[in-house]
Amino acid sequence: MKQFTLPATPVTPERLWQFAGLTSADGVLLMGQIDAGLEGSVASRIVSWARITQADLRHMTGIPGTTFTRGLKNRFTAEQSERLVRFIRVMDRAVELFEGDREKALQWLNEPARALGNQKPGDLVSSETGAYEVLKLITRLEHGVYS
Secondary structure, three states: OOOOOOOOOOOOOOOHHHHOOOOOOOOHHHHHHHHHOOEHHHHHHHHHHHOOOHHHHHHHHOOOHHHHHHHHHOEOOHHHHHHHHHHHHHHHHHHHHOOOOHHHHHHHHOOOEHHHOOEOHHHHOOOHHHHHHHHHHHHHHHOOOOO
C-alpha cells in the first residue's frame, strides 16, 4: 500500500520586531513602548538578529556613538527608540522582500540602488523621509516595478 505524507509545514521565520521584544510591529502598543524608551538590550538583540555590528546599527539609525553607548547601558530616549523601530521596520520588510534571507537583505541595503539616486538604502534609513523612500521601493520591487 502506498503511503502519503503531508508536506512539512513551512516554518515562518521570527520577525525582527518579535526577536527584539517589541509588543507589536505597529499601533498604540508600540507607541507606548517607544514613548517609554526601549531598553538597551533591544539594540543588542537587533545586532544579533540582523548579523550586523553596533557601528552599522548606529550608522543606519543616525544615533551618535556616545549616545548609543549610554542607551545600551540604560534606556534609549523616545526619539532614539523611534529610530531603532524605523530600522526594525525597514529590515523586516527587506528580509520579507528576499523571502527570509537576511544576508541578501543586508547586501541589498548596502548596495547603491538606481531608484534611490544611486544611494544605498541603508544610508537613507537614518531619516524618516529616507526610510519612507526605501519602504516605497521595497513595495515597488515586490510588485515588479523596478524603476
